[in-house]
Amino acid sequence: METKNVLIFPCGSEIGLEINNALKYSKNINIYGGSTVSDHGRFVYSNYVSIPSINDDDFISSLNEVIKKFSIDYIFPAHDSVVLLMSLQAKKINAQIITSDSKTTDICRSKGKTYDFFKEEDFIPFVYKNVDEVNDFPVFLKPDVGQGSKGIALAGNQNQLNYIYTNNDNMLILEYLPGKEFTIDCFTDRLGELRFVGMRERRRIKSGISVNSVNLLVDTRVRDIAEKINNKLNFRGVWFFQLKEDNQGSLKLLEISPRIAGTMGLYRNKGVNLPLLSLFDRMNLDIDIVENGYNIEIDRAFINRFSMDFEYQRVYLDFDDSITLNGKVNPYVMMYIYQCNAKGIEVILITKHEKDINDTLNELKIDKQLFKNIIHLTKESQKHLYIDKDIKSIFIDDSFSERKEVYREHNIPVFDIDAIESLIDWRV
Ligand SMILES: Nc1ncnc2c1ncn2[C@@H]1O[C@H](COP(=O)(O)OP(=O)(O)O)[C@@H](O)[C@H]1O
Ligand SMILES: [Mg+2]
CATH class of the missing domain: 3.40.50.1000 (HAD superfamily/HAD-like)
Structure with a gap:
C-alpha cells in the first residue's frame, strides 16, 4: 500500500487525541495534527501544523495550502462544527474529508433538525414547541446546536423554565429523561451497509465526556434504532448516537454525530479501530471486523505531558x-x-x-x-x-x-x- 498522509483537525480535542491513538502505529499512514490554538496536540503529534480558525475568511485557501505542502490525502475533522463546515465545503477542499455527506452532517449538527427528521419514530423524545405548552415538570433544556453538554439545564418549574428559555438563544425544551445513558458506536461502509454496532454505557460523565464506560451487548431494540438511523441518513465510515432512558425505561435519542467519539477507544481495545476502518473504507478497500469477545471497561482521567527547555546528549x-x-x-x-x-x-x-x-x-x-x-x-x-x-x-x-x-x-x-x-x- 502506498503511504497516505492524514490530517487531523483540530488535533488536540479529545476526538483528535483518540484519532492519534488509533492511527499512530499504522503502517503506511502518516499523521499530521492541525490546530488553531496551541493545545495538547503539540505533545502527541510529531507533525504539528498551525491552521487558521474556521471562522477566518481564508480558512479554506489556507487549508488547501497545508494540503499541498504536506500532500495530505485525507482529513479527519475532530470537532462538530469542523465536521459540518468541511462536509459543506468538501468540494473546495483538495483532500477527502472523512465524514458523511453534507445533508447528514447538517441534520446531525442540529438536535432540532435531528428530532424532526425522525419525528415518526418512537425513539424520539417529546419536544415542546414553546414554554406555554409545558405543564409537567421537570423539563430538560439544551441548545439546538451544541456539544460537550454545554448550556444544558434542568427546569423544575415554570419560573425556572421561563428564565432559562429567555436568557439563552435557540434552546430546545424536552421531556426529562432520568435513566441510564448509552453511546452506540457505529460504522457504515461505502455501500451504505451498517457493519458495526457497539453499545456502551456512559457510567460517569465529566465535562460532557464519558470518563467511565463499559461495553454492553447490543439488543435487538438498539440494533433496530441503529438500522433505522442508518437507512434514513447517508453515513460513510464511523458515526455514533446517544440514547437515554425515559421514566418508563424506554430508550430515547439524544443526538446523532457523524464522527469519532473520544471514548471509542473502548472498542479500539476490543479490536475495532473505527478511525482506521474509516480510512480503509475511503481507500475503497473491503473492510473486515474482528471484535474480541471479552468485556472491557474504560476509565479516563487527565494525563500529563511535558516539554522542557534544555537538551542533552x-x-x-x-x-x-x-x-x-x-x-x-x-x-x-x-x-x-x-x-x-x-x-x-x-x-x-x-x-x-x-x-x-x-x-x-x-x-x-x-x-x-x-x-x-x-x-x-x-x-x-x-x-x-x-x-x-x-x-x-x-x-x-x-x-x-x-x-x-x-x-x-x-x-x-x-x-x-x-x-x-x-x-x-x-x-x-
Ligand atoms: N432530555 C434529556 N433529559 C435528561 N438529560 C438529557 C436530555 N438530553 C440531554 N441530556 C443530558 O445532556 C447531555 C448532553 O446532551 P446531548 O444531547 O448529548 O448533547 P451534546 O453532547 O451535544 O452536548 C447528555 O449527555 C445527557 O446527560
Ligand atoms: Mg452528547
Missing part, C-alpha cells in the same frame, strides 16, 4: 531501585532507555551494585548493549567524579544524596524516578 543512570523495582525490571524506565537509544542519546549505567552487574543484567534479561558504558563503583566512591563535564548530560538516581552531590558538583539536571515521566517523548 547523555544520561547517567543508576541501577538499583532505579532500573529495578522490587527486584524486577521497572518497565517504564526501560521504555525511557529504549527511547534514548532510538534518539541517539547515550545512556551510561553508573552503579554501586553489590554483585556482578553483568550477571544481574543477564538475570533480569537486560541487554548490556543498551548502555554505552557501565561504570561499576564501590560503595565508598563518588559518582560525580565519573561525570564528563564536556558532554551535555542529565543524571537519574533514586538516591537524594547522590543527586544532591551531582547537582552541586556539575549543576546538571538531576531526576528521581518519579520525574522520568517528564523525559518521555510521546510524539509519534
Whole structure:
C-alpha cells in the first residue's frame, strides 16, 4: 500500500487525541495534527501544523495550502462544527474529508433538525414547541446546536423554565429523561451497509465526556434504532448516537454525530479501530471486523505531558531501585532507555551494585548493549567524579544524596524516578 498522509483537525480535542491513538502505529499512514490554538496536540503529534480558525475568511485557501505542502490525502475533522463546515465545503477542499455527506452532517449538527427528521419514530423524545405548552415538570433544556453538554439545564418549574428559555438563544425544551445513558458506536461502509454496532454505557460523565464506560451487548431494540438511523441518513465510515432512558425505561435519542467519539477507544481495545476502518473504507478497500469477545471497561482521567527547555546528549543512570523495582525490571524506565537509544542519546549505567552487574543484567534479561558504558563503583566512591563535564548530560538516581552531590558538583539536571515521566517523548 502506498503511504497516505492524514490530517487531523483540530488535533488536540479529545476526538483528535483518540484519532492519534488509533492511527499512530499504522503502517503506511502518516499523521499530521492541525490546530488553531496551541493545545495538547503539540505533545502527541510529531507533525504539528498551525491552521487558521474556521471562522477566518481564508480558512479554506489556507487549508488547501497545508494540503499541498504536506500532500495530505485525507482529513479527519475532530470537532462538530469542523465536521459540518468541511462536509459543506468538501468540494473546495483538495483532500477527502472523512465524514458523511453534507445533508447528514447538517441534520446531525442540529438536535432540532435531528428530532424532526425522525419525528415518526418512537425513539424520539417529546419536544415542546414553546414554554406555554409545558405543564409537567421537570423539563430538560439544551441548545439546538451544541456539544460537550454545554448550556444544558434542568427546569423544575415554570419560573425556572421561563428564565432559562429567555436568557439563552435557540434552546430546545424536552421531556426529562432520568435513566441510564448509552453511546452506540457505529460504522457504515461505502455501500451504505451498517457493519458495526457497539453499545456502551456512559457510567460517569465529566465535562460532557464519558470518563467511565463499559461495553454492553447490543439488543435487538438498539440494533433496530441503529438500522433505522442508518437507512434514513447517508453515513460513510464511523458515526455514533446517544440514547437515554425515559421514566418508563424506554430508550430515547439524544443526538446523532457523524464522527469519532473520544471514548471509542473502548472498542479500539476490543479490536475495532473505527478511525482506521474509516480510512480503509475511503481507500475503497473491503473492510473486515474482528471484535474480541471479552468485556472491557474504560476509565479516563487527565494525563500529563511535558516539554522542557534544555537538551542533552547523555544520561547517567543508576541501577538499583532505579532500573529495578522490587527486584524486577521497572518497565517504564526501560521504555525511557529504549527511547534514548532510538534518539541517539547515550545512556551510561553508573552503579554501586553489590554483585556482578553483568550477571544481574543477564538475570533480569537486560541487554548490556543498551548502555554505552557501565561504570561499576564501590560503595565508598563518588559518582560525580565519573561525570564528563564536556558532554551535555542529565543524571537519574533514586538516591537524594547522590543527586544532591551531582547537582552541586556539575549543576546538571538531576531526576528521581518519579520525574522520568517528564523525559518521555510521546510524539509519534
Ligand atoms: N432530555 C434529556 N433529559 C435528561 N438529560 C438529557 C436530555 N438530553 C440531554 N441530556 C443530558 O445532556 C447531555 C448532553 O446532551 P446531548 O444531547 O448529548 O448533547 P451534546 O453532547 O451535544 O452536548 C447528555 O449527555 C445527557 O446527560
Ligand atoms: Mg452528547
